[in-house]
Amino acid sequence: MKLTREDVLHIARLARLGLTESELEKFREQLSNILENFEILQRVDTADIPPTAQSITLQSVVREDEVAASLPQSQVLANAPQKDRDYFRVRAVLE
Amino acid sequence: MISNHLTIHQAHQLLKAKQLSSVELTKAMLERIHQVEPKVHALVTITDELALKQAEQADKLIASGDANPLTGIPMVIKDVICTKGVRTTCSSKMLENFVPPYDATVVEKLNNRGVVVIGKANMDEFAMGSSTENSAFFPTHNPWDLSRVPGGSSGGSAAAVAVGEVIYALGSDTGGSIRQPAGFCSVTGLKPTYGRVSRYGLVAFASSLDQIGPLTQDVTDSALVLNAIAGYDNRDSTSVPYPTPDYTQCLTTDLNGLRLGVPKEYFVEGMQAEVKTAMQVAINKLEELGARVDWEVSLPHTPYALAVYYIIAPSEASANLARYDGVKYGFSYQDTDSMWEALEKTRQYGFGAEVKRRIMLGTYALSAGYYDAYYLKAQKVRTLIRREFDQAFEKFDALVTPTSPTVPFKIGEKVDDPMQMYLSDVCTLPINIAGLPAISIPAGFADGLPIGMQIIGKPFSEETLLKISYAYQQATDWHKRRPRI
Numbered sequence: 294m295k296l297t298r299e300d301v302l303h304i305a306r307l308a309r310l311g312l313t314e315s316e317l318e319k320f321r322e323q324l325s326n327i328l329e330n331f332e333i334l335q336r337v338d339t340a341d342i343p344p345t346a347q348s349i350t351l352q353s354v355v356r357e358d359e360v361a362a363s364l365p366q367s368q369v370l371a372n373a374p375q376k377d378r379d380y381f382r383v384r385a386v387l388e
Numbered sequence: 389m390i391s392n393h394l395t396i397h398q399a400h401q402l403l404k405a406k407q408l409s410s411v412e413l414t415k416a417m418l419e420r421i422h423q424v425e426p427k428v429h430a431l432v433t434i435t436d437e438l439a440l441k442q443a444e445q446a447d448k449l450i451a452s453g454d455a456n457p458l459t460g461i462p463m464v465i466k467d468v469i470c471t472k473g474v475r476t477t478c479s480s481k482m483l484e485n486f487v488p489p490y491d492a493t494v495v496e497k498l499n500n501r502g503v504v505v506i507g508k509a510n511m512d513e514f515a516m517g518s519s520t521e522n523s524a525f526f527p528t529h530n531p532w533d534l535s536r537v538p539g540g541s542s543g544g545s546a547a548a549v550a551v552g553e554v555i556y557a558l559g560s561d562t563g564g565s566i567r568q569p570a571g572f573c574s575v576t577g578l579k580p581t582y583g584r585v586s587r588y589g590l591v592a593f594a595s596s597l598d599q600i601g602p603l604t605q606d607v608t609d610s611a612l613v614l615n616a617i618a619g620y621d622n623r624d625s626t627s628v629p630y631p632t633p634d635y636t637q638c639l640t641t642d643l644n645g646l647r648l649g650v651p652k653e654y655f656v657e658g659m660q661a662e663v664k665t666a667m668q669v670a671i672n673k674l675e676e677l678g679a680r681v682d683w684e685v686s687l688p689h690t691p692y693a694l695a696v697y698y699i700i701a702p703s704e705a706s707a708n709l710a711r712y713d714g715v716k717y718g719f720s721y722q723d724t725d726s727m728w729e730a731l732e733k734t735r736q737y738g739f740g741a742e743v744k745r746r747i748m749l750g751t752y753a754l755s756a757g758y759y760d761a762y763y764l765k766a767q768k769v770r771t772l773i774r775r776e777f778d779q780a781f782e783k784f785d786a787l788v789t790p791t792s793p794t795v796p797f798k799i800g801e802k803v804d805d806p807m808q809m810y811l812s813d814v815c816t817l818p819i820n821i822a823g824l825p826a827i828s829i830p831a832g833f834a835d836g837l838p839i840g841m842q843i844i845g846k847p848f849s850e851e852t853l854l855k856i857s858y859a860y861q862q863a864t865d866w867h868k869r870r871p872r873i
Contacts (some may be wrong), residue, residue: 301748304748304751304755306584307734307755308706308735309710309728309731309750310735310736310739310747311729311732311734311736311737312736312744316741320744320748324748326806326807327802327806327810328752329697330694330807331695331699331762333691333692333695334692334695334696334699334762334765335761337429337689337765337768337772339765339768339769339771339772342769343771344764344770344771345767345768345770345771346519346596346767347596347823348582348583348596348774348847349445349583349626349628350627351625351628354625354626359629364489364490365707368489371487372486372489372718373716374714374715374717374718374719374720374722375722381715381716383715383727384724384727384730385725385727386727
């Protein structure tokens with residue numbers, strides 16, 4: 294599967310990854326090569342085969358809705374790049 | 389003069405008999421670390437002061453008669469596992485200064501047993517890699533040949549154990565990241581069944597594949613560590629609520645009646661001749677020990693495992709790594725007023741090339757128009773791979789394969805060709821896809837470079853793997869050899 298420059302830009306946009314021009318070209322080539330290697334999967338007959346998402350058979354693992362201690366706010370904010378009182382400081386989302 | 393290569397069980401005897409104190413042992417390990425680290429570079433963070441405090445606490449526990457086999461014994465933790473108050477970087481610029489506010493469950497369990505954590509081990513960034521060359525900080529060097537890789541992504545953990553910097557280590561395994569470096573560094577590396585060990589506090593790479601496991605000098609030590617870290621955890625909803633046996637009880641030397649299968653697809657074209665020969669010799673040894681071996685087993689979907697893995701793992705990774713946005717923790721690009729630019733540049737500068745490659749692969753495989761052809765298709769082939777194993781385990785108690793098709797390669801040899809790097813995991817990937825347990829044990833050398841043998845079991849059959857490996861290690865001494873550093 295040969296990717297175009299636009300394909301890579303599109304993927305990078307979806308993943309919110311900034312790329313330099315040279316990274317763009319390098320990844321375009323490498324990803325195309327890797328994806329070509331995945332074409333062999335098309336040879337496998339998977340009609341009527343269910344997908345596997347998990348190796349274990351657990352389902353709907355839930356807990357009782359009981360209040361328990363959470364991390365103290367000070368610890369939650371301890372690694373914050375930007376904070377303001379009890380908040381994480383972020384840039385404007387809306388104009 | 390303390391041997392640099394005491395096992396857990398040997399050290400425990402000495403500590404119990406008061407022939408050695410944890411403080412003395414820890415100091416000896418720290419000295420060794422300072423001596424060899426300039427050559428090996430296995431560790432991202434060394435926690436000398438903390439370790440000595442833990443050693444003092446451990447000596448008190450030992451004196452009061454409350455010691456268990458892991459008390460007071462120095463180890464390292466792969467830097468992908470959260471340690472409260474001790475920076476946890478995942479060998480990435482993104483988390484270079486991140487200090488977790490909590491301990492992973494496995495760390496809590498070990499701390500409750502009075503272990504001594506000497507530091508955090510180097511790795512491929514976010515556990516993505518097979519050589520530890522993807523560390524954002526520095527590559528780790530294989531103690532058996534410093535110009536070669538230790539394997540990855542738990543290369544730091546494997547090297548630290550091999551070179552005697554610590555007595556054992558914790559690693560994590562998503563596609564082979566415990567077993568392959570164990571094979572490359574001639575140590576014993578166990579990946580438990582998916583769900584056996586809690587992933588709470590393990591920085592997520594691929595949530596349906598990741599598992600934490602021990603890297604040790606021998607199988608008895610693997611059993612001792614597994615005893616400590618295995619078990620149900622209600623904070624990990626993929627943790628299975630099955631009882632944990634005492635894994636040291638299965639260590640016998642009699643393999644009579646055990647049925648072993650050798651799947652021929654694992655002896656790939658391009659496999660190194662010496663590795664093939666070493667496998668034949670090692671499997672013959674298992675036969676001598678009483679096992680019945682079928683050399684003609686076939687798992688026909690094995691060749692598809694690489695593609696399945698490199699679609700599923702990056703897809704899950706693209707979701708798991710979306711959290712790195714510079715808002716709540718980690719690297720944060722500041723030189724802009726635009727939220728989108730901040731986000732994109734944070735991720736551009738915070739992540740290394742392999743991480744970006746995998747995020748993009750995963751994003752592509754999950755994106756509209758491609759989801760069915762890639763992700764869904766891979767999930768279906770995953771079912772076929774798992775069914776094949778299930779069928780094999782109706783006839784066999786375990787399967788035996790090489791851990792890797794080659795001996796450790798040179799640093800720099802495969803960095804420019806991602807596909808070449810991915811191919812070094814062909815023997816280990818299928819196991820994660822199927823969620824099975826597997827162990828790699830030392831099985832020989834080629835020109836002084838380590839060769840590992842992998843033993844794969846059906847789900848929750850760690851006891852069988854440990855038993856086979858124990859018997860092998862009682863009859864051979866590959867695992868006792870040490871690199872000359």
